[in-house]
Amino acid sequence: MTTTLPTTAALALGDDALVLSHRLGEWAGHAPVLEEEVALANIALDLLGQARVLLSMAGDEDELAYLREERAFTNLQLVEQPNGDFAHTIARQLYFSTYQHLLYGQLADSDSEFAPLAGKAVKEVAYHRDHAEQWTLRLGDGTDVSHERMRRACEALWRFTGEMFQPVAGLDVDWSGMEAAWLESVGDVLRRATLALPEGPRTGAWSAGAGRQGLHTEPFGRMLAEMQHLHRSHPGASW
Amino acid sequence: MVTATTPLEAELLRLAGSVPDPELPVLTLAELGVVRAVRLRGGDAVEVELTPTYTGCPAVEAMALDIERVLREHGMREVAVRTVLSPAWSTDDITAEGRRKLREFGIAPPRVRTEGEPVPLELGPTRTRRTETGPVRCPHCGSADTELLSRFSSTACKALRRCLDCREPFDHFKEV
The missing domain is CATH 3.30.300.130 (Fe-S cluster assembly (FSCA))
Incomplete structure (x- = not known):
């Protein structure tokens, strides 16, 4: 595998999409209502399509998805976090889709090789973001129980949000401008949901922020084992 | 194109x-x-x-x-x-005849947009009627009084809605 800058970026963005797609797929058969089951699967499918395009820019999509070890994945730690309860999934969606929408928006307007994909995907992600926003409002401004669960979920995932704005080599993006826009957008949704931006640290040596360097949290290895075992058990098999 | x-x-x-x-x-x-x-x-x-x-x-x-x-x-x-991904496909690329057939098939066709931005969707509770680009009409009875049930339906390109007049649920080819 080459290690040119565009490849680094294609892997980082592709791994984000692939890993979150797999996590969302885990809701199949478990979502609270049928409409939500379908919604989460649709979002997962959009992300899988993006992952296929991005990973194919870096090499063979199947080899990259199924035959790399944990340390070779450069996705954000946020997207590998377990689904938790529904509020955790929605908080993860709100944080990530807001980020992805801003990032693809910038890339779509650039002359980078990611512009064609970003221009297409940004329209899909607008719906993901809207979905997360509606649920955040409904849960945050809902019952005492839903409010408390949504608050807890936003707090729990907060420490994984700092690493989203670490520059990725090969992407010409205004990272600090993006971070400010992200904070404003997420803060606005949380306020309207009668919640507040969490106050804890968003980065830190002990906590989070090294997914892009291939360091992952404990649940990721188990997720990969499940995602990869079929392919690894039947090398070279095809439909 | x-x-x-x-x-x-x-x-x-x-x-x-x-x-x-x-x-x-x-x-x-x-x-x-x-x-x-x-x-x-x-x-x-x-x-x-x-x-x-x-x-x-x-x-x-x-x-x-x-x-x-x-x-x-x-x-x-x-x-x-x-x-090919670029220029990105848009629901505006569906022909007038295509829209007519969708409606006949029971799917509300996408509304035609004027600019290239994603369609702003409503803020508020998850079930709501308001839209900024004109109403989505029921493909069965033509009523403009319809509500969104889910942004995602049987396929990624459709949303699930319900007509408040004839009470029928229907798919809406959502705008991208």
């Missing part, structure tokens, strides 16, 4: 465009607006440019196979279907 220059290319483009959509067989690929170009590469080899509606749309592979079959039946020895 759709290109074919020679009479044979125009004929092949017409044939490729006549293939029915695998998920919405009432529509042809031409009416859906996904066949971008047909180019001859020598006497009996042809390249077709196809654009997906959604990046992850699983129908693209079936579309490519169907196009290949139809063009081979028309004497092409070699058919290469290439997926």
